[in-house]
Amino acid sequence: MTTPHLPKVAGINPPLPAPSHTPPPSSAAPSGDPATPDPSAPADPHGPADPDGLALPAPNALVQDRLAGWISDLVTLQELTERLARTASLDAALHEVLRAGSSLVGARRGLVTLQPGQERPTTVGLGLGRADLGHIETIPHDTPARREGHEFPGPDSYGRLFDDLPPAGSRAGVAHPDIAADEGLTARHRDVAARLGYGASYALPLESEAAGRIGAAVWLYDEPAEPSGRQRHLIGLYRDYATEHLARHLELAAARDAVTTLREELLPSRLPRIAGVRLAVRHRSGPLGGGDWYDALPLPEGALGLAVGGVTGSGPSAVAAMGRLRASLRAYAVMEGEDPVAVLSDLELLLRLTEPARAATALFAYCEPAGADRTAGRGSKVVLAGAGHCPPLIIGEHRVEYVETSLSAPLGMLACWEAPSVEIEPAPGETLLFYSDGLLHRTGDTMDRAFARLRSAAASVPRAALRDPDAIVEHVLRTMLPSADDDDADEAADGSHGGEDVVLLAAHFE
The missing domain is CATH 3.60.40.10 (PPM-type phosphatase domain)
Known part of the structure; x- marks a missing residue:
């Protein structure tokens, strides 16, 4: 008996028809075969078991888990970007970027610097006091790790933490998962890390296609560690939005400074x-x-x-x-x-x-x-x-x-x-x-x-x-x-x- 063909709809493939009969049962396995299903045994909700006796998840369970992870990430990014959008001043926005970034990459401390090429760059720390920032300022340039055109265009201060960032146009971050064992860093850098109690760092340029590179941020881990691929992806998406938000604050601050200077001169x-x-x-x-x-x-x-x-x-x-x-x-x-x-x-x-x-x-x-x-x-x-x-x-x-x-x-x-x-x-x-x-x-x-x-x-x-x-x-x-x-x-x-x-x-x- 043949199955009747369903009419075709333009642009849509017809669904597969339901089978008109059930497939024949498979040949019985020999008695005692571990692969022989027991009709009296209850069905395993987790799907079939592998030869080692471990339950394998059903394919749809894997898809559902992945979709749930994506939804969770999107909700997290939405909440963090909404909190950043509510900041009304540059200082508040910088602190919010550091807090959000620390939660995304799993770090506890960090700092961000803006306009490093200017005479007075703006630097804000998270979990770092003035004395800690003063110690970081003493870190010399890590010349072995620097490559021509790859160094961060900053002054001789906090820019030293960002020496090996990629050149402008590349928004990839740089991780130092174990600073104490990293021979590419200077001894002073390792000494400062030991004194301040951080064992790893992850630096990320604050850059977007519209704003260009306006600064950089670095997060510090208490123990040797580095962000996972998922964490790097999330902080990269958040960075794109944060850079645009900070760039608008910088433009507004520059306009206010210009008006203030003009008014004071008059x-x-x-x-x-x-x-x-x-x-x-x-x-x-x-x-x-x-x-x-x-x-x-x-x-x-x-x-x-x-x-x-x-x-x-x-x-x-x-x-x-x-x-x-x-x-x-x-x-x-x-x-x-x-x-x-x-x-x-x-x-x-x-x-x-x-x-x-x-x-x-x-x-x-x-x-x-x-x-x-x-x-x-x-x-x-x-x-x-x-x-x-x-x-x-x-x-x-x-x-x-x-x-x-x-x-x-x-x-x-x-x-x-x-x-x-x-x-x-x-x-x-x-x-x-x-x-x-x-x-x-x-x-x-x-x-x-x-x-x-x-x-x-x-x-x-x-x-x-x-x-x-x-x-x-x-x-x-x-x-x-x-x-x-x-x-x-x-x-x-x-x-x-x-x-x-x-x-x-x-x-x-x-």
């Missing part, structure tokens, strides 16, 4: 010395590169011009606009500094004509210290005007209060700006404190509470420090922002006010 390099007044300033740059600025310039007849302000926006364009605005204000202050309203009116007209899409806040004060006044018996005098900027604060032994200024709109918001000026006479020993609104915003409080907090911080200045403007601004800054020197990249990334600039400018009148 601000005064030093404060002037004017008889009868002493100055102090604190400037904390935000990671986003804001446009807050300050200025102090000597004027004719011993007078002094003080200014603080800021432009809208962030980044290089805001910094450039800040530089143009500050330079223009200096010119107007020299020409008509005795009238702060005229200075800000001219500045507003310039801003409206040249940069109509921007707005800015500014406060300018024309100061005549007592040492500059030739009229006997007259103290210091300050005439100031503000455009949408926070009022300055008077700090002294007998009073701590805000200067009463008229409410005015920022520059560029109205067709024609003009507001009355205010004249004050600070007593000898009092300090006039100017500040940017970034100081208030970084507290995270509402504006009313932030103003009250600033006044309380100024009132808490120790009595002995009231005649030192540098001590005053330092005390106010530390009281308002206890973590002012911490990295604010995490706060800036989520859109909070943590990335704004902070300016504190104090003028102490004698």
Whole structure:
């Protein structure tokens, strides 16, 4: 009897039909043959046994085990890459790479270095203190293991651990499974390994096709060992993603450094010395590169011009606009500094004509210290005007209060700006404190509470420090922002006010 043919489907081979009859039973084996199955014996779930009596796994069990291993590896890589993607700073990303790599290769300690060809490479250690890193720095180059074009392009420091890495373009790692017995390494290298207590190492270049080679990582084993082929494959896949992530952090850090350098160059390099007044300033740059600025310039007849302000926006364009605005204000202050309203009116007209899409806040004060006044018996005098900027604060032994200024709109918001000026006479020993609104915003409080907090911080200045403007601004800054020197990249990334600039400018009148 023939089996009917199934119809063919284009592109698909027809399945094999089920047999119409059972195959004939095999001939019976002689009695006592070990290969003869016992019909009464239960079926072995692990499949048939080999001649030695050991159970052999079924073919599908091997496939299932392999698939389970692949799935486990994929889940592990996904978890590690997700943790790396959540890091918001370069330092956090480097530590995460070391932790993830140590778990993948089975090591306990390690270090990673970035931009080794730069003047100041970035190096982070895992399970290694500063003293340990100092010992590693003393390892001389392993010249016997170096080959031309194969050495790691690093400085004479941590790059010594990566001498025998392959050249650029090859992302293979290098293992030293037994450092104590490796005659290709220098004696100093073996001595440092013995002192620090590691017996093997595995080095891997941080390289990808898009980013190129940006650094290298090495993991240290407590005992002689080396990663298996599966571990090398997993750490290689993780390395490809980590390199791209670290490269983005490096680009972002370089851009921030460029903006910070530009902003610092546009601000005064030093404060002037004017008889009868002493100055102090604190400037904390935000990671986003804001446009807050300050200025102090000597004027004719011993007078002094003080200014603080800021432009809208962030980044290089805001910094450039800040530089143009500050330079223009200096010119107007020299020409008509005795009238702060005229200075800000001219500045507003310039801003409206040249940069109509921007707005800015500014406060300018024309100061005549007592040492500059030739009229006997007259103290210091300050005439100031503000455009949408926070009022300055008077700090002294007998009073701590805000200067009463008229409410005015920022520059560029109205067709024609003009507001009355205010004249004050600070007593000898009092300090006039100017500040940017970034100081208030970084507290995270509402504006009313932030103003009250600033006044309380100024009132808490120790009595002995009231005649030192540098001590005053330092005390106010530390009281308002206890973590002012911490990295604010995490706060800036989520859109909070943590990335704004902070300016504190104090003028102490004698």
